[in-house]
Structures are given as structure tokens and as C-alpha cells.
Amino acid sequence: MAKITSLNDLRKIKDELQQKIRLRENADSPEAMVQIRVGMATSGIASGAKEVFIFLVDELEKRNVDAVVTQTGDMGYSYAEPTIEVILPGKDPVVFGWVDVEKADEIIEKYIRGGELVEGIIPANYNTIDD
Amino acid sequence: MANYKYHLLVCGGTGCKASESDRIVNMLNNEIRENGLSSDAKVVTTGCFGFCEKGPIVKVLPDNTFYTRVTPEDSKEIVMEHLVKGRRVERLLYVDPETKKHITDSKHMGFYQKQIRIALRNCGFIDPENIDEAISRDAYIALGNVLAGMTPEETCNVVKESGLRGRGGGGFPTGLKWEITRKSQADQKYVVCNADEGDPGAFMDRSILEGDPHAVLEAMAICGWAIGATKGLIYIRAEYPLAIKRLKIAIDQAMEYGLLGKDIFGSGFDFEIELRYGAGAFVCGEETALIHSMEGSRGEPTFKPPFPSVEGYLGKPTNVNNVETFANIPVIFNKGAKWFASIGTERSKGTKVFALAGKINNVGLIEVPMGTTLREVIFEIGGGIKDGKAFKAVQTGGPSGGCLTQKHLDTPIEYDTLIEAGSMMGSGGMIVMDEDDCMVSVAKYYLDFTVEESCGKCSPCRIGNKRLHEMLETITKGEGTMETLDKLKTLSHVIKDTSLCGLGQTAPNPVLSTMDNFWEEYLEHVEGHKCRAGSCKSLMQYIIIPENCVGCTACARNCPVNCISGERKQLHVIDQTVCIKCGTCMEKCKFNAIEIV
Structure with missing residues (x-):
């Protein structure tokens, strides 16, 4: 990657990246796909987030679900680790807690494929700086 | 596959469960089945909504309708009205306490303004190992703006106007610190990030x-530009391997993009960051000790002044700020100092991150505006006390802080109010205790920690805290007297007044605050040889209740020290002089014949 040498460069890159993310989330676009974030700070990993991460990557591919799985930091719900956030195209993000491999399987089959919510949802209870 | 039109989310948090949210789930399911809606609506139990006071909560998707104080008997109406007729059940809607209006959409509820994530804005959103994700959420934009159009003096002024105070514990105004370091003259200056987080329970x-x-x-x-430094150092404990790994990746990626290194954004400003590892000594969180440790010397504090801002790392002016303090900085520049200063209270601006731990349902990380009360944090966001036990105290500020009790629950959380209440903000650990915690033992636990972590340089801390610990030990053994309590108090004040650094000066705080707030517990230990929480082993006895004992010999056979005697089918007796209070007899007895007194 080339060096960013001015503020304008940075802004341009930022806009491009945001555009890409918006495409991923937009239900009407052909590039729309499922996004999953796995909370992988120390506490998440200690409760088994790594296995869940690997399971999701492998299984989504096997089951032909177009998805991006990424790791992220601590979502703050230590009591419910491992936690994952799933964003279906055009939908609000949903956070699931206590996600082991079995739960991850249920989430793929029921929520990701069928839009059906399953037990273990952690309701978001905070504001962001953009609100 | 069923294609549900509605999802009904029912809170399964402890608070809501206690008010029959399980039955609500059952009744809703029954109603849905009876009305032939099984393929249209699904009931799902969720984690805590953090709104326990108004529970049980039922939220209907996709329209985000938020029902509060729902009873099992309301289930029928919710199904009949909302699902069948498409009309909201007005009387169950949340009423805004200020405008007195029904609020249908949970996003517009004042309650959810209780948490604002500023320092944690990207935590749990971005992939920390991918700089592109950070950039897509405005990373380095503030740095670019500062370098493009602000003088160092103006940069310091923005931080000053924001009212940001140090989040590591002391609460010193950050802008002022930057300004002092900026004004110090030297050929080289340093920016240091204090990542030596050492309070028990803080993360x-x-x-x-x-x-x-x-x-x-x-x-x-940004700080480097403001104070005139080209070098930054992060002092981080080696016990944080994942944080170290991710920091290294982040530094490499930023260097590669030219966002750190030489001539950033073509401005001519150079800035490099290196890591320095600590061995996990608590005292190294004190800034002078931290600097000595980075220089390769023993991690011992030295007297201030000179302050690091004047004479710090390698004798050069050094600005030391904590991780959370730094994490607020880019937002202050992007959203403006005024915006930041509008959050929080008169003397404490912005938000504070807390790590909730101990006997609380929703253990985790939260970020609330300054001025939020302890009650809101513990009972609403934190979901209340585990297993429905009674709240007893909350320890803030770690081993340097103190215990706050029932009477402090409505105290707003600010630097100054917490000090007035006999504790302190500290770095943000909050350990919640319930009725089963003995406050003398809690004080002893913290002293245990400070005795272990004292660097040994000054005698009040090295010897004094050891004596405090011994006295607490005597009290928990039931051997303390009123004189011990007097001595405990006097010595605590002496240590506070005469210790060299913050560690010693604050180490007696847990003792003093528990003595202030739980004096009667200290008295009970000394005068009545009783521990009401039942946690001081020396003060309790296992005894056999004669009416219940059938003489089965299970206790005697399992006792590891053979202190129980008695013939078969005869009453057994425990020899108190030999008993080690392990509790095995009580566990093995099938006849409830053993009790603790």
C-alpha cells in the first residue's frame, strides 16, 4: 500500500472504504453479504471465541453462505462471552451472547438462512458518538 | 422454513425472571398458538435489557415497540391487539419521565442515553488488526486536521477547553499537563502512554x-505535536500479550501508511512510537516509578516535583497519560471541545469506562457519562446483584480507593464526589459486594495486595502496611481488642500522611473507608467474636444438632483431621480445638444435622 501523504488522501481512502462497507450492508446491492464480527479480546478468546470464529468461517463456506467474518475487540458483555454480532443485508445488527459451536450452528441455520431470531440475543443498551 | 412477521423479545435477565418473565414466554406462546399465528410470530428470550427497574420487558420487532412492566396476564392483550389487530397496547408503553409521553421506539428512550461509548467507540466494531477498518471510522482524521491547521498552543487549548481529566486515577486536567510539557524547554521531549493497568478487577x-x-x-x-515531542513510548505490562501483539501490528501498519514516522501528511512533523514492557508491578503505574522502570532502573517512585512534565524520561520533559485518556482525544478533535464538554458534569467532563466485576449480574465493560449514579450503574446497567442477594458495598478505585455503601447509591459518579464519599474514581474498576462479604476481610484482601506490591523504598508504606495487615489478621481471627481498632485507625492516618508516593498514601483507604461505613462489623468481630457474613473461619463453629443426628458416622469417616467422635447410632460430637473448619462434615451429612454458628 502506498503512503498516505496528505489529509485529502486519507479522506479519499476513508470514503472508498465506507462505500465498500455500505455496499456490503445494502440489501438491494448485488454485492450485499452477511457480516459477522466475533468479539476476540482476551476474555472472548478465553471463553472459546477462536473455535467459534474458525467454525463460522469453515461452515459458512461449506454451506455456501456469502459472508464476511472478522474478529473484533471486546463488546463489553463479559458475562455472555463469546459474543458475536451478525448483520444481515439491510437489517439492524444483532448481538448474540453465549455462542459456542452448537449455538453458532443454530445461528447460521435459523437466523442467517431464515431470518428467524434465536435465544441469546444481547440487547444493545448504549449510544454511539454518532447518535 | 417459517418466515416470521413478528419477533417478540422477552427479557431473560435475572431481574425480569424474578418477575415471572418465564411465565410471560409460556403465555405468549400459548396465545400465539391459539390464534393460529405460530408461523407468523416467534418468542425469543434475550439477555438483560439493562432496564430492570421497569421489567419485565417485552420488545416487538420489526416495529421496535418497547413494553415495560408486563405481567403474564398481559400476554393475551399483546397478542390480540398488537399481533392480530396491529395496534400497540398503549398502557404498557414506556412513559418518558420528563415529557410524560408514551415512547414506542426504544431508540428514543432516555434510558439508553445512560451509556455513551466515546473511548470504546470502536471496541467491538472494527477488526483491530486491520487499519482500513479504523480509517473507515475516522482514525487519523483528527491528526491530519491538527497537523494541517493548528499550532501546538491551539492544540493544547482544545484539550483544555474540553475539560478532559486524567482517566488513570488522579484526575489531573489533561490539557494543563500538555501545556506545562509544551512550555518546558528541551532538545527532546517524550509522550508516554501508561498502559500499566494493575488494579484487581480492572480491564x-x-x-x-x-x-x-x-x-x-x-x-x-497529536500529543507529540502539541508538546513538541517526536518520540512516543507505550509502557505496557508483559501480562497483556494480545494487547502487545495488536499494538505492534497497528504500529507497523500506521508506519507503512505513513501515518506515523517521518513527515506525516507532508507536514514535516515526525513521530515514532515504541513499546516498553513492564513486569507487572503495581507501583509502576505511578508515573515517576514508571519512568524509572523504562530507563532500566528499579521501579521506584521519586518525590515530585520535579514533575515528569519538566524532568521525566532520561531527564527530558515527558507527558504521561493513561490509555483511556488518550482514547478520548481523537473524538474531542473530531466532534469539538464544546461537544465533549457538554457531556458529564460541571467539574468532570465526558464519560468514564468502568469494568463491572464481583457479585453483579452483567459483569462487563460499560461507559457512562460522568454524573451517572452508582444505582444506575449497578442496578440498571449492571442488572443488579447476583442470586437476588442484598447489595452491601461497591469498591471503586481498587486498592487505593474505598468502599461505597447503600447511602452512596445516589451519589453521582465524579472525581470530586467520590473523594468526598471516601473513595476515588481510580482507573475504573468496580467490584460489587453482597451480604456474604465480610468487610474486614475485604480490607485485609486489599492490604494483602498493597503489602505485596509495595516497592519498599519508604518505611511508612513498607513497614506500616505490613502492621495494618497483621492487625486485620488478628481481628479476623477474633483476637482483636478495642485497642487494636484504635491503633488501626491511627496508623492508617500516619501512613497516609507520610508515605512517599500514591501507593502508600492511598493504601490505608480500604481500611479507613470500611471502618467508616461498617464500624459495627469491626465491633462485632472484636467484641462479639462474630462475623455476620460467615466468612471469617476462626469466628465460626460447626456443631452437630443432637435432634437431627442419627449416628450414621458419615461425618466422622470423612473428617480429614479425625476430630469427630461418636459410636454408631449414637450422637456425634465435633472437637472444636482440632476442627479446621473445612466444611466436609456439613457437605457429607444427609440429615441436616450440622450447622454453622
């Missing part, structure tokens, strides 16, 4: 570094 800084390392790097570069 705010680790989470920020693991979740959003670029926020800290960017802020350090």
Missing part, C-alpha cells in the same frame, strides 16, 4: 488496546 485499558489500538497511537501523535 478497561486492555480492552481499548485490544479493540482499538489506533485510537491511542493517533492521540499520542
Whole structure:
């Protein structure tokens, strides 16, 4: 990657990246796909987030679900680790807690494929700086 | 596959369960079945909504309708009205306490303004190992703006106007610190990030570094520009391997993009960041000790002044800020000092991250505006006390802080109010205790920690705290007298007044605050040889209740020290002089014949 040498460069890159993310989330676009974030700070990993991460990557591919799985930091719900956030195209993000491999399987089959919510949802209870 | 039109989310948090949310789930399911809606609506139990006071909560999707104080008997109406006829059940809607209006959409409820994530804005959103994700959420934009159009003096002024105070514990105004370092004259200056998080139960800084390392790097570069430093150092404990790994990746990526290094954004400003590892000594969180440790000397504090801002790392002016303090900086520049100062209270601006731990339902990380009350944090966001036990105290400020009790629950959380209440903000660990915790033992636990962590340089801390610990030990053994209590108090004040650094000066705080707030418990230990929480082993006895004992010999056979005697089918007796209070007899007895007194 080339060096960013001015503020304008940075802004341009930022806009491009945001555009890409918006495409991923937009239900009407052909590039729309499922996004999953796995909370992988120390506490998440200690409760088994790594296995869940690997399971999701492998299984989504096997089951032909177009998805991006990424790791992220601590979502703050230590009591419910491992936690994952799933964003279906055009939908609000949903956070699931206590996600082991079995739960991850249920989430793929029921929520990701069928839009059906399953037990273990952690309701978001905070504001962001953009609100 | 069923294609549900509605999802009904029912709160399964402890608070709501206690008010029959399980039955609500059952009744809703029954109603849905009876009305033939099984393929249209699904009931799902969720984690805590953090709104326990108004529970049980039922939220209907997709329209986000938020019902509060729902009873099982309301289930029929919710199904009949909302699902069948498409009309909201007005009387169950949340009423805004200020406008007195029904609020249908949970996003517009004042309650959810209780948490605002500023320092944690990217934590749990971005991939911390991918700089592009950080950039897509505004990383390095503030640095670019500062370098493009602000003088160092103006940069310091923005931080000053924001009212940001140090999040590591002391609460010193950050802008002022930057200004003092800026005004110090030297050929080289340093920016240091204090990532030596050492309070028991605290993990705010680790989470920020693991979740959003670029926020800290960017802020350090802004600080470098403001004070005239080209070098930054992060002092981090080797016990945080994941945070170290992610910081290293972040530094490499930022260097590669030219967002750190030489001539950043073509401005001519150079800034580099290196890591320095600590061995996990608590005292190294004190800034002078931290600097000595970075220089390769023993991690011992030295007297201030000179302050690090004047004479710090290698004798050069050094600005030391904590991780969370830095994490706030880019947002202050992007959203404006006024915006930041509008959050919080008169003397404490912005938000504070807390790590909730102990006997609380929703253990985790939260970020609330300054001025939020302890009650809101513990009972609403934290979901209340585990297993429905009674709240007893909350320890803030770690081993340097104190216990706050029932009477402090409505105290707003600010630097100054917490000090007035006999505790302190500290770095943000909050350990919640319930009725089963003995406050003398809690004080002893913290002293245990400070005795272990004292560097040994000054005698009040090295010897004094050891004596405090011994006295607490005597009290928990039931051998203390009123004189012990007097001595405990006097010595605590002497240590506070005469210790060299913050560690010693604050080490007696847990003792003094528990004595202030739980004097009667200290008295009970000394005068009545009783521990009401039942946690001081020396003060309790296992005894056999004659009416219940059938003489089965199970206790005698399992006792590891053979202190129970008695013939078969005869009453057994425990020899109290030999008993080690392990509790095995009580566990093995099938006839409830053993009790603790």
C-alpha cells in the first residue's frame, strides 16, 4: 500500500472504504453479504471465541453462505462471552451472547438462512458518538 | 422454513425472571398458538435489557415497540391487539419521565442515553488488526486536521477547553499537563502512554488496546505535536500479550501508511512510537516509578516535583497519560471541545469506562457519562446483584480507593464526589459486594495486595502496611481488642500522611473507608467474636444438632483431621480445638444435622 501523504488522501481512502462497507450492508446491492464480527479480546478468546470464529468461517463456506467474518475487540458483555454480532443485508445488527459451536450452528441455520431470531440475543443498551 | 412477521423479545435477565418473565414466554406462546399465528410470530428470550427497574420487558420487532412492566396476564392483550389487530397496547408503553409521553421506539428512550461509548467507540466494531477498518471510522482524521491547521498552543487549548481529566486515577486536567510539557524547554521531549493497568478487577485499558489500538497511537501523535515531542513510548505490562501483539501490528501498519514516522501528511512533523514492557508491578503505574522502570532502573517512585512534565524520561520533559485518556482525544478533535464538554458534569467532563466485576449480574465493560449514579450503574446497567442477594458495598478505585455503601447509591459518579464519599474514581474498576462479604476481610484482601506490591523504598508504606495487615489478621481471627481498632485507625492516618508516593498514601483507604461505613462489623468481630457474613473461619463453629443426628458416622469417616467422635447410632460430637473448619462434615451429612454458628 502506498503512503498516505496528505489529509485529502486519507479522506479519499476513508470514503472508498465506507462505500465498500455500505455496499456490503445494502440489501438491494448485488454485492450485499452477511457480516459477522466475533468479539476476540482476551476474555472472548478465553471463553472459546477462536473455535467459534474458525467454525463460522469453515461452515459458512461449506454451506455456501456469502459472508464476511472478522474478529473484533471486546463488546463489553463479559458475562455472555463469546459474543458475536451478525448483520444481515439491510437489517439492524444483532448481538448474540453465549455462542459456542452448537449455538453458532443454530445461528447460521435459523437466523442467517431464515431470518428467524434465536435465544441469546444481547440487547444493545448504549449510544454511539454518532447518535 | 417459517418466515416470521413478528419477533417478540422477552427479557431473560435475572431481574425480569424474578418477575415471572418465564411465565410471560409460556403465555405468549400459548396465545400465539391459539390464534393460529405460530408461523407468523416467534418468542425469543434475550439477555438483560439493562432496564430492570421497569421489567419485565417485552420488545416487538420489526416495529421496535418497547413494553415495560408486563405481567403474564398481559400476554393475551399483546397478542390480540398488537399481533392480530396491529395496534400497540398503549398502557404498557414506556412513559418518558420528563415529557410524560408514551415512547414506542426504544431508540428514543432516555434510558439508553445512560451509556455513551466515546473511548470504546470502536471496541467491538472494527477488526483491530486491520487499519482500513479504523480509517473507515475516522482514525487519523483528527491528526491530519491538527497537523494541517493548528499550532501546538491551539492544540493544547482544545484539550483544555474540553475539560478532559486524567482517566488513570488522579484526575489531573489533561490539557494543563500538555501545556506545562509544551512550555518546558528541551532538545527532546517524550509522550508516554501508561498502559500499566494493575488494579484487581480492572480491564478497561486492555480492552481499548485490544479493540482499538489506533485510537491511542493517533492521540499520542497529536500529543507529540502539541508538546513538541517526536518520540512516543507505550509502557505496557508483559501480562497483556494480545494487547502487545495488536499494538505492534497497528504500529507497523500506521508506519507503512505513513501515518506515523517521518513527515506525516507532508507536514514535516515526525513521530515514532515504541513499546516498553513492564513486569507487572503495581507501583509502576505511578508515573515517576514508571519512568524509572523504562530507563532500566528499579521501579521506584521519586518525590515530585520535579514533575515528569519538566524532568521525566532520561531527564527530558515527558507527558504521561493513561490509555483511556488518550482514547478520548481523537473524538474531542473530531466532534469539538464544546461537544465533549457538554457531556458529564460541571467539574468532570465526558464519560468514564468502568469494568463491572464481583457479585453483579452483567459483569462487563460499560461507559457512562460522568454524573451517572452508582444505582444506575449497578442496578440498571449492571442488572443488579447476583442470586437476588442484598447489595452491601461497591469498591471503586481498587486498592487505593474505598468502599461505597447503600447511602452512596445516589451519589453521582465524579472525581470530586467520590473523594468526598471516601473513595476515588481510580482507573475504573468496580467490584460489587453482597451480604456474604465480610468487610474486614475485604480490607485485609486489599492490604494483602498493597503489602505485596509495595516497592519498599519508604518505611511508612513498607513497614506500616505490613502492621495494618497483621492487625486485620488478628481481628479476623477474633483476637482483636478495642485497642487494636484504635491503633488501626491511627496508623492508617500516619501512613497516609507520610508515605512517599500514591501507593502508600492511598493504601490505608480500604481500611479507613470500611471502618467508616461498617464500624459495627469491626465491633462485632472484636467484641462479639462474630462475623455476620460467615466468612471469617476462626469466628465460626460447626456443631452437630443432637435432634437431627442419627449416628450414621458419615461425618466422622470423612473428617480429614479425625476430630469427630461418636459410636454408631449414637450422637456425634465435633472437637472444636482440632476442627479446621473445612466444611466436609456439613457437605457429607444427609440429615441436616450440622450447622454453622
